[in-house]
Amino acid sequence: MVNTTSPPIEDLADQSYAxxxxxxxxxxxxSLIDHYVAVEKLDNRLQDLPTQFTNPQPRPWKPxxxxxxxxxxxxxxxxxVFLSILIGAMDTEAPIRGYxxxxxxYLEQLHPQMARFVGGIVNKDGELQxxxxxxxxxxxxxPALLKVYTQLTGEKIIPKHRNVRGYLPTDDPQEDLxxxxxxxxxxEYGATCLYLWMMAHTTGELxxxxxxxxxxxxxxxxxxxxxxVWAYPNTGFIRITNTLIKxxxxxxxxxxxxxxxxxxxxxxxxxxxxxxxxxxLLYTFTQxxxxxxxxxxxxxxxxxxxxxx
Numbered sequence: 499m500v501n502t503t504s505p506p507i508e509d510l511a512d513q514s515y516a517x518x519x520x521x522x523x524x525x526x527x528x529s530l531i532d533h534y535v536a537v538e539k540l541d542n543r544l545q546d547l548p549t550q551f552t553n554p555q556p557r558p559w560k561p562x563x564x565x566x567x568x569x570x571x572x573x574x575x576x577x578x579v580f581l582s583i584l585i586g587a588m589d590t591e592a593p594i595r596g597y598x599x600x601x602x603x604y605l606e607q608l609h610p611q612m613a614r615f616v617g618g619i620v621n622k623d624g625e626l627q628x629x630x631x632x633x634x635x636x637x638x639x640x641p642a643l644l645k646v647y648t649q650l651t652g653e654k655i656i657p658k659h660r661n662v663r664g665y666l667p668t669d670d671p672q673e674d675l676x677x678x679x680x681x682x683x684x685x686e687y688g689a690t691c692l693y694l695w696m697m698a699h700t701t702g703e704l705x706x707x708x709x710x711x712x713x714x715x716x717x718x719x720x721x722x723x724x725x726x727v728w729a730y731p732n733t734g735f736i737r738i739t740n741t742l743i744k745x746x747x748x749x750x751x752x753x754x755x756x757x758x759x760x761x762x763x764x765x766x767x768x769x770x771x772x773x774x775x776x777x778x779l780l781y782t783f784t785q786x787x788x789x790x791x792x793x794x795x796x797x798x799x800x801x802x803x804x805x806x807x
Contacts, residue, residue, distance in 0.1 A: 518574045520774045526698040527782055534694065534716055535789040537796065543717045544724035548805060551611045554631040557717060559638070559710045563703050567649040571704040577650070579770050580699065584647050586765035587692065588657045591639040596662030598633040599626075603665040604678045612725060635714050646707055676733070679726045686719035687786070688762060695782045727794065728802035 518526065572580050602617020618630035640657060648654050667674055693712035697705055727733070768776070 520777055523574050523698060523774065523778045524781055527695065527778060528785065530694050530697055531782070531785045531789060534712060535690075535786055537789070537793045539716075540720045540790070540793045541796075543720040545805065546717075547615070547721045547725065550615060550631055550721075554615065554634075556631060556634045557714065560706070562706055562710070564645050564649060564707075566703040567646060567707070568702075568704075569650055571700050571702040572650075573701060574699045575772075575775055576770075579767065579775070580696075581647065581650060582767040582770065583692075583696065584643055584650075585655065585657075586762075586767060588640055588643045588647070588655075589660060589765055590689075590762065591636070591643065592657035593660050593662045594633055594636045594640070596664070598630050598636075600662060600665050601632075601678065601682060602630065603667075604671075604675045607671055608675055609725075609729065615721075632718060636718070639711055639714070642707055642711065646704065650704075676730055679722065679729075683719060683722045683726060686715055686722060687790070689715040690719050691779070691782045691786050692766070694786065695779050698778070698782075723790070723794070724797060724802070725806070727797050728806050731799055731802075 569577050598617040602613045602620075605613035605616065614628070614630060616630045616632040618626055618633065619628040620626050644655070644657075690712060693708050693715055697708045697712060700708055771779075
């Protein structure tokens with residue numbers, strides 16, 4: 499959608515710099531993280547989940563003037579590197595149907611409402627009858643990134659077809675869902691941090707597109723995280739650590755989080771990043787987790803039981 503009458507774009511990263519150094523970029527990132535990962539916003543996103551169980555409604559994007567996107571809106575990073583990150587993000591976002599259907603299969607036996615939220619409804623023959631809300635929102639991302647890439651380069655590309663690790667059940671569906679859910683939250687957390695980091699490296703309409711992507715990822719990450727804490731009230735740092743250690747095994751074929759992280763860095767052309775780029779992304783991960791952990795500590799059993807009763 500093109501909006502030619504929109505007001506001047508507000509840079510939501512607070513102060514803008516033509517060529518920010520590491521400390522200035524951290525200032526921009528801190529402003530973004532404080533705003534978008536505030537506890538009250540995370541609470542609002544989680545409290546929305548029961549409503550979406552009964553009346554699923556996609557979050558609307560604000561109008562964007564796609565034609566106004568240009569390379570001058572990229573700051574603090576070489577445009578060629580930024581473009582390679584866009585391609586990596588596209589390739590990661592593209593197989594959304596595979597992600598949603600795998601998650602639905604892990605959920606449907608234990609939590610059918612959440613299964614419908616992520617993967618919709620299938621008939622007895624396995625044919626999709628209703629698209630899940632998670633997919634409806636996430637499937638906007640690849641076309642948006644494609645538009646941005648075309649606007650910045652004048653070229654059209656096709657995302658690489660990537661196979662998604664499918665449903666691999668064992669005889670313990672509770673543990674299967676726990677492992678898969680941990681992987682799903684980690685993936686959404688990674689996407690949240692990446693888009694917040696990209697927002698800090700952009701201004702104008704390009705910044706606005708990335709804002710919509712970040713809002714979606716924060717929304718989904720928050721819902722998955724909070725639901726997971728409710729579904730697994732006895733989980734904690736030790737169990738998470740043990741799970742991560744187990745999934746580092748080379749012959750463990752299910753949700754290997756470390757392998758996912760390595761693939762993500764390769765996809766995003768990590769080796770071409772400057773030291774400042776790498777440092778500020780790590781800063782984004784740590785500061786975002788700091789905010790998330792503060793919120794996590796407010797998720798009491800009583801609060802979650804009342805929310806998902």
